[in-house]
Amino acid sequence: MKNAIFLAARYLLFYRWKSLLIILCLTLTGYVPILLWLVLGEFDQRIAARADSTPLVIGPPGSGVDLTLHALYFTARPKDGVPARELQRISDSKFAHAVPLHCHFTARGYPVVGTTIDYFDLRNIDTAEGRFFGTIGDCVIGADVARDLRLVVGDKLMSDRENLIDIAGQYPLRMTIVGVLERSGTADDRAVFTDVKSSWMMLGLGHGHDDLRDETDPHKVLSREQGRVVASAAVLPYLEITPELMESVHFHGDPDEFPLTAILAFPFDEKSETLLIGRYESPGGSRAAQAIVPQDVIRDLMKLVFQVTQLFQANMLLVGISTVCLLGLVIALSMRLRANEMETMFRLGCSRSMIFNLQAAEMMIVVAISVVCIAALVFASKSWVGQILERLIVGTT
Amino acid sequence: MIQIRDLLFRYPRSPFVLRIEEMTVAAGEKIAFVGPSGSGKTTLLNLISGINVPEQGSVAVADFPINQKGDAERRSFRIATIGFVFQQFELLPYLNLLENVLLPYRINQALTMGPMVRQRALALAEQVGIADKIHRFPSQLSQGEQQRTALCRAVIAEPKLILADEPTGNLDDENKRLALELLFEQSREHNATLVVVTHDMGILSGFDRVVDFRGFRAREVAE
Numbered sequence: 001m002k003n004a005i006f007l008a009a010r011y012l013l014f015y016r017w018k019s020l021l022i023i024l025c026l027t028l029t030g031y032v033p034i035l036l037w038l039v040l041g042e043f044d045q046r047i048a049a050r051a052d053s054t055p056l057v058i059g060p061p062g063s064g065v066d067l068t069l070h071a072l073y074f075t076a077r078p079k080d081g082v083p084a085r086e087l088q089r090i091s092d093s094k095f096a097h098a099v100p101l102h103c104h105f106t107a108r109g110y111p112v113v114g115t116t117i118d119y120f121d122l123r124n125i126d127t128a129e130g131r132f133f134g135t136i137g138d139c140v141i142g143a144d145v146a147r148d149l150r151l152v153v154g155d156k157l158m159s160d161r162e163n164l165i166d167i168a169g170q171y172p173l174r175m176t177i178v179g180v181l182e183r184s185g186t187a188d189d190r191a192v193f194t195d196v197k198s199s200w201m202m203l204g205l206g207h208g209h210d211d212l213r214d215e216t217d218p219h220k221v222l223s224r225e226q227g228r229v230v231a232s233a234a235v236l237p238y239l240e241i242t243p244e245l246m247e248s249v250h251f252h253g254d255p256d257e258f259p260l261t262a263i264l265a266f267p268f269d270e271k272s273e274t275l276l277i278g279r280y281e282s283p284g285g286s287r288a289a290q291a292i293v294p295q296d297v298i299r300d301l302m303k304l305v306f307q308v309t310q311l312f313q314a315n316m317l318l319v320g321i322s323t324v325c326l327l328g329l330v331i332a333l334s335m336r337l338r339a340n341e342m343e344t345m346f347r348l349g350c351s352r353s354m355i356f357n358l359q360a361a362e363m364m365i366v367v368a369i370s371v372v373c374i375a376a377l378v379f380a381s382k383s384w385v386g387q388i389l390e391r392l393i394v395g396t397t
Numbered sequence: 398m399i400q401i402r403d404l405l406f407r408y409p410r411s412p413f414v415l416r417i418e419e420m421t422v423a424a425g426e427k428i429a430f431v432g433p434s435g436s437g438k439t440t441l442l443n444l445i446s447g448i449n450v451p452e453q454g455s456v457a458v459a460d461f462p463i464n465q466k467g468d469a470e471r472r473s474f475r476i477a478t479i480g481f482v483f484q485q486f487e488l489l490p491y492l493n494l495l496e497n498v499l500l501p502y503r504i505n506q507a508l509t510m511g512p513m514v515r516q517r518a519l520a521l522a523e524q525v526g527i528a529d530k531i532h533r534f535p536s537q538l539s540q541g542e543q544q545r546t547a548l549c550r551a552v553i554a555e556p557k558l559i560l561a562d563e564p565t566g567n568l569d570d571e572n573k574r575l576a577l578e579l580l581f582e583q584s585r586e587h588n589a590t591l592v593v594v595t596h597d598m599g600i601l602s603g604f605d606r607v608v609d610f611r612g613f614r615a616r617e618v619a620e
Contacts, residue, residue: 003502003503003504003506003510006503007489007492007503007504010491010492010496011491013491014490014491014534015491340487341489341490343487344483344487344489345504346448346472347446347448347475347481347483347487348475348476348481348500348501348504349471349472349473349474349475349476349477349479349504349505350472350476350504350505351469351472351473351476351504351506352468352469352472354504354506
């Protein structure tokens with residue numbers, strides 16, 4: 001067999017492009033279904049783990065999938081929000097820990113998540129560098145954000161403006177990075193976290209600006225009534241809130257009505273969870289919000305994904321069968337093309353078993369290289385496929 | 398070494414008939430088959446080597462009744478006993494010159510490849526003037542170089558019988574001389590029987606016997 005392998009290897013090397021083409025066909029035929037299976041398994045595991053660690057999401061009525069993906073992956077921003085008083089209601093109910101989420105803006109393309117420090121505690125995330133945010137204008141960034149944007153503690157990060165034309169509209173906020181989160185392999189790696197109040201400031205609900213009590217410029221002060229100063233749009237808010245300017249920060253409106261895009265609820269026990277869900281689902285329950293169990297939503301989503309996958313796998317099976325048939329044809333044609341060579345072997349006295357060994361060795365080498373390629377590709381894919389698919393699916397949802 | 402009796406061979410759907418009443422070739426003998434194209438010289442080589450089987454009669458090589466044996470035994474006998482130089486050289490295109498010379502050691506499980514065999518292959522290549530091209534593939538060699546490679550392949554395993562079909566057909570005078578020297582030397586050193594088919598009357602002087610194939614019937618014309 002050693003000699004057959006030698007001759008087969010020489011043949012494959014001499015016709016290397018033809019051999020490579022066959023190896024490529026076999027590799028792809030084997031690799032794609034395995035990759036799909038691997039990716040889905042990884043994706044299912046990741047997305048399920050994230051959903052499992054988030055028992056309940058409260059958010060505005062509408063698509064449960066959108067709300068879940070928004071709360072878990074900070075995507076698919078809901079059209080409406082829930083008022084902040086809903087957070088207080090949940091806390092007052094003593095059924096669950098409630099963590100606010102306001103995810104409306106981005107900073108250099110990454111979602112800015114307004115929340116409280118409880119978020120990190122309940123998600124069990126710590127900082128790799130620095131500390132958690134303490135005051136308005138502080139932020140902590142995910143590991144991928146730090147790596148991709150090459151940011152470190154002490155750097156500044158400006159939120160993205162939604163509308164560059166509207167100069168009287170929302171102003172961006174320059175945040176100070178006070179911490180970098182340790183890598184968690186979740187969407188938290190690709191987000192910027194700040195206090196929910198900072199997020200509301202980006203929304204224009206709060207700001208800091210020069211003291212107008214003694215301001216005499218008529219362009220800046222529209223009116224004064226009983227000690228209340230009404231300023232014009234000419235008064236520009238501070239883009240960055242430094243400790244010295246903190247005193248000037250104030251909010252307009254009823255804080256209970258300030259919007260949250262979602263609330264993460266961590267019920268104390270099963271009964272509390274049931275009761276909390278009941279509050280939103282009962283006929284007399286809140287109509288301004290809905291309670292979603294992410295596990296259920298993700299399970300339904302994955303069912304759909306797996307159904308699509310089954311179709312894809314059936315398709316791959318057909319492609320595989322076609323490839324094997326084509327390979328058979330290639331081998332048959334190759335045998336015809338090599339008839340002279342086989343005739344020479346016969347005339348020299350080469351045995352039938354040797355000729356069979358030669359053909360078998362060629363197939364064996366091609367299949368072995370393909371298997372090695374598949375294994376190498378699968379091994380290389382393992383580290384990144386889950387994240388890539390997570391980004392792809394979550395990013396397009 | 399070779400005994401042929403009452404041999405009759407016909408190709409299917411062909412008027413060609415080869416008849417040989419009797420032919421004996423002694424061990425170590427150097428014999429040349431001459432005659433016009435289509436007279437049956439190559440056919441006889443194929444019959445002696447068991448590639449073809451006669452319709453009638455017997456062919457025995459080294460007392461082995463080759464025409465009475467099955468395909469597997471004929472192959473086994475051929476690879477163990479005969480060194481073949483084909484008219485079209487029939488080198489494997491994906492093996493370089495040296496690997497082509499060593500091919501018998503790759504396809505005959507009874508032979509063992511070793512450094513000595515490689516040395517011998519290199520020495521043979523040197524002897525016929527192709528040692529500087531051992532890493533070239535057949536497509537990179539001239540016709541003459543391919544022919545000399547085929548010669549080396551035929552003798553590398555030191556066969557007891559060398560069958561050469563037009564071994565000097567594509568060679569210039571100097572290389573003809575080198576090629577014949579190689580064949581005669583192998584015959585002499587290993588007491589191998591040498592059967593050469595040729596059109597080249599200029600090379601017949603070194604042979605013990607010449608057989609003329611005119612008229613589809615072998616006839617000894619000289620001794």
